[in-house]
Amino acid sequence: MITGTPKPIEEILEMIDPYERIVVAGCYGCVTVCRVGGEKEVQVLASTLRLARETAGKKITIKEVCLERQCDPEYIEQMRPYIHDYQAVLSIACGAGIQFLAEKYTATPSLPGINTGFLGVTERQGEWAERCQGCGDCVLHLTGGICPVTRCAKSLFHGPCGGSVQGHCEVGKDTPCGWQLIIDRLKSLDQMDNYVKLKPYKGWNTSRDGGPRRIVREDMI
Amino acid sequence: MLEAFENGADGVMVIGCLEGDCHYLSGNIRARARVARVAAILESIRIGGERIRMFNLSAGEGAKFAAYVNEFVGQVRELGPSPVNVVRKNAA
Ligand code: SF4
Numbered sequence: 001m002i003t004g005t006p007k008p009i010e011e012i013l014e015m016i017d018p019y020e021r022i023v024v025a026g027c028y029g030c031v032t033v034c035r036v037g038g039e040k041e042v043q044v045l046a047s048t049l050r051l052a053r054e055t056a057g058k059k060i061t062i063k064e065v066c067l068e069r070q071c072d073p074e075y076i077e078q079m080r081p082y083i084h085d086y087q088a089v090l091s092i093a094c095g096a097g098i099q100f101l102a103e104k105y106t107a108t109p110s111l112p113g114i115n116t117g118f119l120g121v122t123e124r125q126g127e128w129a130e131r132c133q134g135c136g137d138c139v140l141h142l143t144g145g146i147c148p149v150t151r152c153a154k155s156l157f158h159g160p161c162g163g164s165v166q167g168h169c170e171v172g173k174d175t176p177c178g179w180q181l182i183i184d185r186l187k188s189l190d191q192m193d194n195y196v197k198l199k200p201y202k203g204w205n206t207s208r209d210g211g212p213r214r215i216v217r218e219d220m221i
Numbered sequence: 222m223l224e225a226f227e228n229g230a231d232g233v234m235v236i237g238c239l240e241g242d243c244h245y246l247s248g249n250i251r252a253r254a255r256v257a258r259v260a261a262i263l264e265s266i267r268i269g270g271e272r273i274r275m276f277n278l279s280a281g282e283g284a285k286f287a288a289y290v291n292e293f294v295g296q297v298r299e300l301g302p303s304p305v306n307v308v309r310k311n312a313a
């Protein structure tokens with residue numbers, strides 16, 4: 001899922017300062033799962049903002065909504081009947097959702113209520129960790145299912161580097177060395193031959209180096 | 222919890238069962254974490270984090286319940302009305 005963290009309330013209050021009527025828009029997708037932008041979070045944020053604004057003597061009217069997904073046009077369309085009654089939308093979907101709102105409703109400012117994080121997993125309730133950087137050319141079949149792009153701090157393809165000490169990465173004691181994890185896993189799977197199949201260099205043209213990416217699937221159009 | 226403040230509460234007590242005794246295993250431990258979050262929110266919007274508190278009681282502790290209520294009510298009285306209620310009163 002795409003993860004994120006709430007923005008500090010002071011920052012949000014500053015963003016919405018000019019407005020008296022806003023929509024707080026959540027998303028039932030990824031951000032609901034990582035507890036930062038679903039229906040409950042919409043309620044908590046709206047309530048917080050109403051209290052803060054009323055205490056500051058500047059009442060605000062908030063419409064609370066949660067869309068199935070903010071990254072699909074049909075759900076964004078659902079806001080059309082009332083969007084013009086509001087001065088701005090404060091979205092707590094991921095950055096993709098917030099931008100899609102901005103694109104579809106050009107006359108209404110779209111404001112971010114969260115800081116979008118990474119593609120990750122729920123390691124335990126309340127704790128999420130990064131697993132994929134969407135490099136566009138997956139090599140997990142060669143690396144024992146552990147991503148070198150993400151789990152190695154330097155995204156090396158021929159690790160571990162000299163900074164790997166007793167399984168830890170040099171960036172911090174809490175960070176396992178991704179390459180140590182890969183080697184250990186390949187050994188336990190008896191797949192060390194995969195290590196030499198990996199190219200030590202990686203083409204980043206499928207990743208961000210080619211600018212914003214687009215997928216066109218003729219079979220799906 | 223926040224809604225109670227919107228509806229005019231000056232303080233909110235959240236009461237759960239005794240830790241380790243929750244019918245839903247860790248419901249009361251999680252509730253404590255949620256209350257801490259709401260306290261932080263109230264602090265950040267200058268309503269005051271001390272206006273919400275979590276207490277743990279068993280169903281048989283009536284006297285203790287009354288003592289907790291008296292203690293908390295006393296504390297909230299000392300704090301006075303919630304800033305949002307002050308604004309509302311002044312506007313009325
Ligand atoms: S808008 Fe973002 S958070 Fe919501 S479903 Fe789409 S990708 Fe996930």
Ligand code: SF4
Pocket residue numbers: 131132133134135136137138139140147148149150
């Ligand atoms: S190799 Fe690329 S696509 Fe595969 S998990 Fe890593 S970043 Fe994601």
